[in-house]
Amino acid sequence: MENDIAWQNELGRRARIYEDIEAGHRFEGTMTVLDYAGMTVLTLVLVLGSWFWGA
Amino acid sequence: MTDHVANGGLAAAEIQRGEASANRAAAERGDAPLLPAERLWGFWEFTYANSALAIATWAFLIGGSVGLFVGPKEGIAAIIIGNIVGVMLTALATTPLSGRYGIEQFVALRSQFGYNGSRVVYMLAVVVLTMGWLAVLAMMFGRSIDGLTALSSGEATNPTGIKMIVAAVGAILVTWFIVAKGPTSIKFFNMVVSPALVILMIVMLYLILQHRSFSELLAMPALSPPFEDNTLNFIIAIEVNLAAGFSWWPYIGNLARLTQNERTAFWPNILGIFGAAALGEIVGLLAAVALGDSDPTIWMTKIAGPVIGIIALLFVAFANMTSMANILYTSIVGLRQVGTASVRAISWGAILFLFCVIPLGLVVFYPQMYDGFFIFLVWTSALNSALAGIGIADYFFLRGQKLDMRSLHGPQENGPYRFWGGFNPIGLFALAVGFAVYVLVFNPQTLASLPAFKYLTASVPSCLAAGAVHYVLTRLFARGRGWGLYP
Numbered sequence: 001m002e003n004d005i006a007w008q009n010e011l012g013r014r015a016r017i018y019e020d021i022e023a024g025h026r027f028e029g030t031m032t033v034l035d036y037a038g039m040t041v042l043t044l045v046l047v048l049g050s051w052f053w054g055a
Numbered sequence: 056m057t058d059h060v061a062n063g064g065l066a067a068a069e070i071q072r073g074e075a076s077a078n079r080a081a082a083e084r085g086d087a088p089l090l091p092a093e094r095l096w097g098f099w100e101f102t103y104a105n106s107a108l109a110i111a112t113w114a115f116l117i118g119g120s121v122g123l124f125v126g127p128k129e130g131i132a133a134i135i136i137g138n139i140v141g142v143m144l145t146a147l148a149t150t151p152l153s154g155r156y157g158i159e160q161f162v163a164l165r166s167q168f169g170y171n172g173s174r175v176v177y178m179l180a181v182v183v184l185t186m187g188w189l190a191v192l193a194m195m196f197g198r199s200i201d202g203l204t205a206l207s208s209g210e211a212t213n214p215t216g217i218k219m220i221v222a223a224v225g226a227i228l229v230t231w232f233i234v235a236k237g238p239t240s241i242k243f244f245n246m247v248v249s250p251a252l253v254i255l256m257i258v259m260l261y262l263i264l265q266h267r268s269f270s271e272l273l274a275m276p277a278l279s280p281p282f283e284d285n286t287l288n289f290i291i292a293i294e295v296n297l298a299a300g301f302s303w304w305p306y307i308g309n310l311a312r313l314t315q316n317e318r319t320a321f322w323p324n325i326l327g328i329f330g331a332a333a334l335g336e337i338v339g340l341l342a343a344v345a346l347g348d349s350d351p352t353i354w355m356t357k358i359a360g361p362v363i364g365i366i367a368l369l370f371v372a373f374a375n376m377t378s379m380a381n382i383l384y385t386s387i388v389g390l391r392q393v394g395t396a397s398v399r400a401i402s403w404g405a406i407l408f409l410f411c412v413i414p415l416g417l418v419v420f421y422p423q424m425y426d427g428f429f430i431f432l433v434w435t436s437a438l439n440s441a442l443a444g445i446g447i448a449d450y451f452f453l454r455g456q457k458l459d460m461r462s463l464h465g466p467q468e469n470g471p472y473r474f475w476g477g478f479n480p481i482g483l484f485a486l487a488v489g490f491a492v493y494v495l496v497f498n499p500q501t502l503a504s505l506p507a508f509k510y511l512t513a514s515v516p517s518c519l520a521a522g523a524v525h526y527v528l529t530r531l532f533a534r535g536r537g538w539g540l541y542p
Contacts, residue, residue: 008465010078014087015461018156021091022457027155028091029316039143042325046139054132055289 082157085392088460089157089312096314098323104310105327107249110256110335111378112195112351112371113188117299118339119349120429124280124292128273130340133292138333139325141300144518145439146324148446149308152458154320160308161393162463166539167449167525168486170467171477176486177393180442181305184435185386186410189227190417192375194425197223197418198352199372206361206368212353215422223418226372227411230379234387235404248377255370256338262358263345275344281502290509294497295429297514298436299336303328304443306385350426383410433499433513440514441489444522445482453529453541462540471540479539481528489521 021027082089096104121130152163164173197219198212205212213219263272280288307328311320339351346354351371356364387407391399398406417424424431450456462471474480497504497513507516534541 006074007081011087011464012461014082014090015459015464017090018088018460027317029318030155031151031317031321035318035321039147039325043139043143047136050132050135054129055286 084388085159085162085309087464088159091157091315094157094313094315096319098319101310101314101319102323102327105307105323106331108306108310108381109328109331110249110252112252112374113192113378114332114335115339115342115351115371116191116195116349116428117295117432118336118341119343119351119354120295120432121292121336122340122343123278123349123429124288124295125277125285126273126275127341127344129285129289130277130292130344131273131337133289134296134333134336134340137293137296137298138300138329138336141297141436141440141514142303142324142329142332143300144443144447145301145304146307146321146328148443148450149304150311150320150324151317151456152450153308153311154314154317155456156458156460157312158458158460158463159312159392161389163308163458165463165467165472166454166458167445167479168482169474169477169479170470170472172474172479172483174393175478175483176442177389180438181386181389182410184302184305184438185382186413187417187431187435188382189230189379189411189414190223190421191425191428191431192379193223193226193230193414193418194219194422195352196226196372196375196379197221197422198350198425199368199375202352202356203365203368203372206356206364212356214350214352214425220419220422223422224415226376226379227415227418230376230383231404231407231411233376233380234384235407248374251370252335252374255367256335259342259355259358259367260338262363263341267345272341272345278344278347278349286509287504290512291497291502294433294436294508294512294514296336297440297512298429298432299332300329301436301439301443301514302432304439306382309385309389383407386410430499433497436514437490437493437499437517438486440493440518441486441521444489444518444520445485445525448522448526449482449529452526455542457542459540471537474538479533481533481538482525484528485521485525488524489517492520493517 078087079093081087082093118130118134121133124130125133149160152158153160156163161173161177164176167173168176198214200222201212201214201216201219204210204218277288281291282288303324307324311324314320314323342351342354342358343349346357348354348357352368355367355371358364358367387403387410390406390410401409450458459471467473467477472479493499493513493516495505496511496516497508504513529539529541533539
């Protein structure tokens with residue numbers, strides 16, 4: 001029972017840390033418009049380039 | 056008095072350190088989200104880990120399967136197209152949320168399917184598929200042993216004979232024994248096998264190019280195209296590679312949670328998983344077409360005489376067992392995480408063995424499964440592509456990239472992810488729709504397809520359909536019912 005309470009407290013502590021980070025917009029290394037644009041461009045270049053080369 | 060106070064303070068500090076260490080260990084097992092300070096991997100470390108995972112003998116097998124449908128030029132194109140789309144969508148669905156919150160993948164899945172629904176998904180996506188992979192890898196091990204004994208004795212091989220079956224059964228039992236000991240031995244094997252597989256790949260490529268130039272290889276025909284329509288064969292080859300890309304869905308989220316942030320969780324999958332897997336498959340494709348057989352355990356015996364063939368086969372056998380140990384260990388750790396109390400009460404060794412029963416049965420009673428390996432692979436995509444679509448729709452479009460750690464890890468029975476008896480009917484229905492769309496557009500068993508398949512593939516419409524259904528029905532019904540804590 002004590003272990004359960006201690007573990008719930010630990011979960012609460014970790015959740016609070018993430019809530020604080022989220023409220024303060026302090027997530028580091030988040031993906032931006034550049035990342036999404038980059039993955040789209042990379043995918044299109046590889047797909048279209050491979051299609052026209054190989055098909 | 057001072058000593059007593061000091062000793063008491065030291066003891067308390069010791070206890071606190073012990074608790075902190077135990078809490079961190081529990082978080083690493085997936086019981087809690089990993090805090091930013093607890094993440095292990097930077098960009099290049101994760102890239103290396105992903106590459107090591109992707110360069111496995113299954114890459115040779117998939118590449119060889121591609122060679123059945125198309126020649127090398129189209130095959131290389133199909134490998135790149137299928138893998139980049141599959142890996143991109145799978146990575147998007149699983150790694151940003153893991154990288155942001157350090158959350159265990161199947162705990163996060165409660166937000167999409169409910170706490171009981173995530174268990175169903177785990178059973179389908181991990182348990183059933185891993186059992187299939189275990190059987191295939193064990194058969195590959197068995198065929199490697201059959202091949203090298205035939206090489207050394209000068210006899211003919213018998214790929215579905217008793218020698219293969221005995222060796223494959225042995226491989227599963229030895230894997231069970233290794234994993235029962237714990238992860239330390241697995242880590243050691245990983246450190247040896249991955250670099251050695253890269254060397255094997257380079258040696259194989261060099262030996263192939265000794266006999267034929269690259270342009271000669273590119274001009275060679277496919278081994279056994281099933282249809283006269285070359286475009287259809289090419290799209291099937293792309294579909295096999297989409298399946299290969301989507302097949303990472305059960306595994307990469309939980310690796311990504313060990314990385315330092317969201318961007319580091321995502322991009323190394325492209326370099327590591329896509330890059331390394333595509334390279335391995337291309338070597339498998341070129342070798343299969345050049346040497347006339349899609350099975351790596353056959354073409355390795357033909358590549359450069361018996362001595363190199365025996366060494367290569369021994370190594371493939373060893374590498375297979377390492378892959379088997381990795382996926383068995385990961386699956387059981389996750390199963391104990393999502394399982395009920397009665398599952399967690401089963402001892403480690405016993406639950407491992409129970410997991411191996413079906414793969415043992417497949418090896419003994421259905422050894423021909425290996426020759427239709429690509430059929431198994433595309434069936435997995437019917438599920439994984441739909442899961443990726445639902446994951447993207449839920450996290451990015453419905454939740455705005457926000458998860459509630461408190462609700463996801465707290466008591467579930469009365470929490471916001473109970474949905475309906477612990478199941479999210481919308482998520483599960485969307486999964487069924489995605490699966491049905493896949494099989495309707497392209498039947499993995501018979502290879503029959505609708506005309507739309509040639510323009511859309513099957514994985515892409517399945518992914519889109521599952522995501523769209525999940526999005527629309529959630530918007531229409533979930534919030535009104537107080538389901539799922541959607542904003």
